Amino acid sequence: MIRFDDVSVTYRGGVRALRNVDLRIDDGEFVVVVGLSGAGKSTLLRALNGLVPATSGSITIDGTEVVGAQSAELRAIRSRIGMIFQTFNLVNRTSVLNNVLMGRLASVPAWRSTIGLWPATDTEIAMQALERVGIVEKAYVRAADLSGGQQQRVGIARALAQEPSVMLADEPVAALDPVTSRQVMGDLRRINRELGITTLVNLHFLDLAREFGRRLVGLRDGEVVFDGDIADVTDETFRHIYGRAITDDDLLAVDGEPTE
Numbered sequence: 080m081i082r083f084d085d086v087s088v089t090y091r092g093g094v095r096a097l098r099n100v101d102l103r104i105d106d107g108e109f110v111v112v113v114g115l116s117g118a119g120k121s122t123l124l125r126a127l128n129g130l131v132p133a134t135s136g137s138i139t140i141d142g143t144e145v146v147g148a149q150s151a152e153l154r155a156i157r158s159r160i161g162m163i164f165q166t167f168n169l170v171n172r173t174s175v176l177n178n179v180l181m182g183r184l185a186s187v188p189a190w191r192s193t194i195g196l197w198p199a200t201d202t203e204i205a206m207q208a209l210e211r212v213g214i215v216e217k218a219y220v221r222a223a224d225l226s227g228g229q230q231q232r233v234g235i236a237r238a239l240a241q242e243p244s245v246m247l248a249d250e251p252v253a254a255l256d257p258v259t260s261r262q263v264m265g266d267l268r269r270i271n272r273e274l275g276i277t278t279l280v281n282l283h284f285l286d287l288a289r290e291f292g293r294r295l296v297g298l299r300d301g302e303v304v305f306d307g308d309i310a311d312v313t314d315e316t317f318r319h320i321y322g323r324a325i326t327d328d329d330l331l332a333v334d335g336e337p338t339e
């Protein structure tokens with residue numbers, strides 16, 4: 080279980096990116112976070128894995144305190160959190176399999192990974208992760224030679240190879256076209272259902288949030304201004320979260336594309 084208790088983050092320079100955030104996220108939940116640019120979505124995810132120190136309050140994952148954790152504790156916390164990035168963050172010149180094996184780094188002695196001598200079990204875990212996102216046949220292809228959607232699937236597989244209890248995805252589809260965006264969101268949802276990994280996804284597009292979310296958290300100016308079931312979300316909810324009318328730019332769908 081993830082708990083934010085009265086969490087605030089003030090960056091150097093004085094920007095208050097999170098204000099008194101309270102959240103309880105149960106094991107296995109799929110949470111979509113929305114809010115205008117600058118609302119604090121990335122800060123929320125970064126505070127959870129300790130990349131950004133919370134200025135006050137408490138953040139716990141299964142009872143382990145993240146705020147003020149020392150580097151060894153932080154490494155242990157992060158080893159259980161899979162991160163998925165907008166720009167994939169792959170090593171382009173190496174194979175898909177090697178990229179996914181990087182998710183195993185925390186569990187393997189450094190000398191073995193340095194000389195590329197991965198234990199067979201790690202390779203097995205990495206191949207299974209690729210299978211789960213449907214691109215196992217690309218294992219020996221250079222990451223650079225994949226499409227954007229395939230690269231993001233490698234990013235998801237790398238996170239899965241960590242055998243995480245939590246997945247954090249910061250705008251995972253922002254660099255993808257609408258069709259691929261839906262496929263990648265579908266992958267994340269399916270993995271959440273199949274493996275029960277607690278998943279937090281920051282999203283820009285409100286129709287995508289509605290389509291794939293279950294629980295929606297709305298941030299406005301660092302504050303949680305909505306937290307509830309996606310089924311209860313109306314256009315008025317989005318207007319409240321954004322503090323303005325919703326425009327076409329806030330939606331992924333163009334000319335009434337069918338949704339899955």
Ligand SMILES: Nc1ncnc2c1ncn2[C@@H]1O[C@H](COP(=O)(O)OP(=O)(O)OP(=O)(O)O)[C@@H](O)[C@H]1O
Nearest residue numbers: 090091094096114115116117118119120121122123
């Ligand atoms: N490293 C930093 N130093 C100072 N201020 C920062 C830093 N990172 C973010 N901010 C500020 O904190 C606020 C929240 O930023 P954050 O990146 O969390 O927003 P976001 O909701 O992820 O926005 P976007 O949709 O553009 O990604 C913004 O005002 C931003 O300018």
Ligand SMILES: [Mg+2]
Nearest residue numbers: 120121122249
């Ligand atoms: Mg962001």
